[in-house]
Amino acid sequence: MAHRRDQRPVTQDDYDAVARLHAEGLGRNEIARRIDRAQRTVSVIAAELGLTFDTTMTEEATRHRVAQLAERRAILAEALQGDAERLTEQLWQPSKVWNFGGKDNKYAERTVPEPPADAKKNLMAAAGMAIDRSLKLVPPDTDRGEDAARGMVGQLLTGLTAIYRDQQEQPNGEGDGDAP
Incomplete structure (x- = not known):
């Protein structure tokens, strides 16, 4: 089996160290740091030894981080x-238009009742983005409750169909085949 130069073969000492440190309650990452091995290597050794790591804290931290990110996205969406x-x-507020021009390249400005069409187009594009x-x-x-409504209508139709069939099957001519 060929090894990369930066890897060394896994030894019995590695297996013993993983078993001992796992028994002390250390997690995979800490064990990897202490024995100077990759996390993946520690995971493989632990699996071969039948050891598992408690992921409760990791799962809780992940759920918390996901909730934080969702809240931040909601805040950003609200700002947007x-x-x-x-x-x-x-679009409908007075606007200042300006330019530089003429032979003296003078600055001129004036206020208009609302922005010119090209400025409105840019405002709408930015708002749309x-x-x-x-x-x-x-x-x-x-x-919008459409699935629930469909389910309720379906149940109603099923019930009405059952009642109709029951009436059709009644003896003594009570169910003469006419629809109710």
């Missing part, structure tokens, strides 16, 4: 939504 609202408000990013961070809840 606010940006989009401020941008669309500017902010809304799009907001929706990607926190997609809208699309459950």
Whole structure:
């Protein structure tokens, strides 16, 4: 078996150290640091020895981190939504137009009742991007109860069909075949 130059063969001392440190309650990463081995190597040795590592803390930390990230995405989505609202408000506000021109390259400006068309187009594009990013961070809840309503209507139809069949099957002519 060929070994890379930066690897050394696993020895019985490695197996003994993993077993001893695991018995002391150390985790995989700490054992790897202490015996100067890769985490993967420690995992393989532990598996061969039938040892497992408690992942409760890791799982809890992961759940906590996922919740934190979801909260941060929601905050960012809300900020982007606010940006989009401020941008669309500017569409109908007085605006300052300006330019440099003439033979003396003079600066000129004036206030207009609302932004020119090209500025409105840019405002709308920027607002659209902010809304799009907001929706990607926190997609809208699309459950409007349609599945529940379909299920309820399906159950109602099943029940009505059963009642109809029961009426059709009744003896003594009570169920003469006419629909109720």
